[in-house]
Amino acid sequence: MPLYQIKNLTYFYPNSRKPALKDIDMIIEEGEFLLIAGGSGSGKSSLARVLAGLIPGFYGGRIGGSVFFRGKDIKQLDKRSIAREVGIVFQDPEKQLIMTSVEAEIAFGLENLGLPRQEMARRIAEVMSFLGLAELKREFTVKLSGGQKQKLALAAVLAMQPSVLILDEPTSQLDPVAAEDFLNLVKRLNEDIGMTVILIEQRLERCFHIADRIVLMEGGRIRFEGTPEQVARWAAQCGEPFIPPVARFFGKAGLNTIPVTVKEGRRMLREKFKPSSGDFYLKHPGVVHEEEPLLRMERVWFAYPDGREALQDINLQFFAGELVAVLGANGAGKSTLLKTMAGLLKPGRGRVMLMGGEPGSSVSRKAWNSCVGYLSQNPSDYLFQDTVEEELLYTLKNFGISPNGVVDEIMDKLSLQDFRHANPRDLSCGERQKVALASVMVTRPKLLLLDEPTRGLDYRQKAEMGKVLLDYCRQGASVVLTTHDVEFAAEYASRVIMMFCGRIVCDGPTHQVLSESIFYSTQIGRMCRGFADGILTPEEALAVLKPASPGKRERK
């Protein structure tokens, strides 16, 4: 008997005329590792909520078709039975933690299940040991790092000993190392304990290869499903972006066998391609800037009131035309760096100069803000007007700038015209991000600072944003963004800065920095290491690598 059997499932959210899910038919077997991929708004999260019993139980709405869990209609199962069997971890750890301390958080679900005290004590001890949380037993949840919070959210669900674990983009807010750590844990749960895992992810390079089966969704429907290899082959043929870079490269290279891991890719690379003379992209001369930098930071230190030195001796210059990506673990000081550049935080020591002037002296605060645009991590912090258009006009009004067609121009550029009169709070995550960005870009700042702008965006939205930013740089502005998305940095940034514990540990052209790094490198970069150094993206690999012999290319 399959674990889940879904027949002809269609679902409408309350007050919605468009179905979030349409004609879904699928079977999920016990012990399976299922990856659900697709663009924003494709119905991934809605499907996860159906499987977790949250739809229609929590959300309401209209539902058609049937969902069977171990042969029983899920509608007939009571809330406690579903919670006992199915655990779900959401995207934002901050919003799913309820109690103030770690131990109480884990106990919360067990108390709700009405378990006896001895049983609760045993489960809490076990799960804390398994996830390495014992040291943090009495710690306040607000004090935990992003990675620890997500681990705690997982622990709170695992303590309930569900047979199915659903993860809705659990690593989207984690740095690459913490994300890897988290996914390894999930893999162990599936392999060692036999737990069924249903994972929803946007960043497929992290998890494509660990899934048994992949379901690709689009417009509320299942577009394709199969093993990673089948999906990779199909997506490569159709030109779909929802495959990892290694698979995309081999697909575009015209090979029939599509590897999905770096290891397999490296083996195939050695069999099918000639080693490159190497260092192709590394040989590109660095840009020599003769003009005055837009922004200069000299020996900048910044400490928070609790004494934590978030910036230590920062010396940086940013020039017009640059797209700079700042990488580093959570807490490395990336956001503090941007806020200091935006003039929102005043350095304890050192100077930040915008076109040669310092805030408050030669450059007024207002002039500084109009030259430097800042987009924070959370786009919702920008949105309060009734329409998207008003949101843009609000910024212009604050700076005393007359619109003069700039609102239309920015809306065109960011494809927001269709939402001009929509309430920004009614838009999806990716669309909100674009509105927030538009409300910053509308003053045409010379320096645009973006704090994790790609968070929650799918491949298409990221590509769209990358093009907008590159175009903006070509017009003579400079963009500095923080990101955990190394693939995005490799594709669009001209320069990469790496931070560690408040210090700049590396600063240079993108190819140089990312090729030298082991953990902060792209999938293609890791695959080509030692074979064709300096290559970071599938497009670069296609341009540089030549087949070992023409006969060895399988098709094209």
Add this chain to the structure above:
Amino acid sequence: MLDRFFYREKGLFLQSLHPLSALTYIAVLLVLALVFNHPLYLLGLLAVTVTAIKALDGIDAWKTFLRVSLGAAFVIVIVNAITVRAGETIIWHGPYIPVFGRLNVSLEAVCYGADMGLRLLDIMSIFCLYNFMIHPDRILDLLSRFSFKSALVLSLAARMFPTMVSRLDSIKEVQAARGVDFNAGTLKEKMGKYVVLMKILLLTSMEDSMETAEAMYARAFGSGKRSHYVRDAWRPRDSVCLTASLLAMGVAMYGWTKGLGTFSFYPRLAYLIDGLTGIVLLFAVIFLLSFPLILSWGWHNCPFIKSKI
């Protein structure tokens, strides 16, 4: 910066007490500070409280409470001296003020004001001690046995408060970056800018609360009868501290019914030490309230005591 005023886990003895015994100890200190008005008793309570704060490594933060209390005490002394006319020992004849009459300051009124200031310092120090000694979650845990929903609301509020403060800071930064100058304009204009901040915070919090509710639903909240997870073990130290606290309360109440622990300020100041019984009672109460401190010393310095409690 504000972290030092709140609970931080330091693995200290007083933090290891069961919330029931810790809360009883704090409650006894508070009740006695409200019941007694004898300056020596209030000083005794202050000495015990400050020693406990020191044992919790919180003297630096307490100094801020001290400064605030001394400022408030000064105001109390001035206001009391000017407005109260019950004292007979006039130490300053002031000018005649219409409606109020002649402004005379008496020694009794000044002393009463100082005594009230001392009581204020006592109470503030006890709250400071509470902050350092008891993990708020453990209090909520205790409360949840009697009223789970109220405890949950308090827990959510306690968890959300720092998050909302940090979110408010972030929204303010965003607004500043969008050209809003919070220091410019008239009072009405400034208020308008802050209204926008609150509007964004409210909208965002409402959206976030849906996600929190969803996470609670997914973890079987409201699915039926709950059980209660007991996190805190009851140790011999808790029995000793609870007994000592209750005995201190009993002794103090006995003395209070006999008129001890109270001091008469008007019309003339009474004797500070009026007989041996009052002093014996004071020492008895202070000794009993010092039990947790003695155990704390033993726990940190004597392996034998540590192993037994």
